[in-house]
Amino acid sequence: MKVPRKAQPSVLGQVDAPASDATLYANGLTCGILEPLLARQLRALAPGQILEVQADSKEAADGMRAWTRLTGNTLVNVEAEAGSRQVSYFVRMKTS
Secondary structure (H helix, E strand, O other): OOOOOOOOEOOOOOEOOOOOOEEEEOOOOOHHHHHHHHHHHHHOOOOOOEEEEEEOOOHHHHHHHHHHHHHOOEEEEEEEOOOOOOEEEEEEOOOO
């Protein structure tokens, strides 16, 4: 299983997290439950808006990357919390 990538530090040494328009708390959810919730949350957003998905399952890393590729949405950033299984995925709603 791949380890989620950490966000890249900016020139100033800080991580630039995109501003999210909504947040989906998905701790403990598997892909089979997470993906329909993710789709429903994104449909409520306008094109180009960003959904932050907070998850703690190892399966979410590969699932989020695959799901965004298949649906045409964009995985903008992935931030792993140091010393924790908590990861935030920032997904931009497709524009067309």
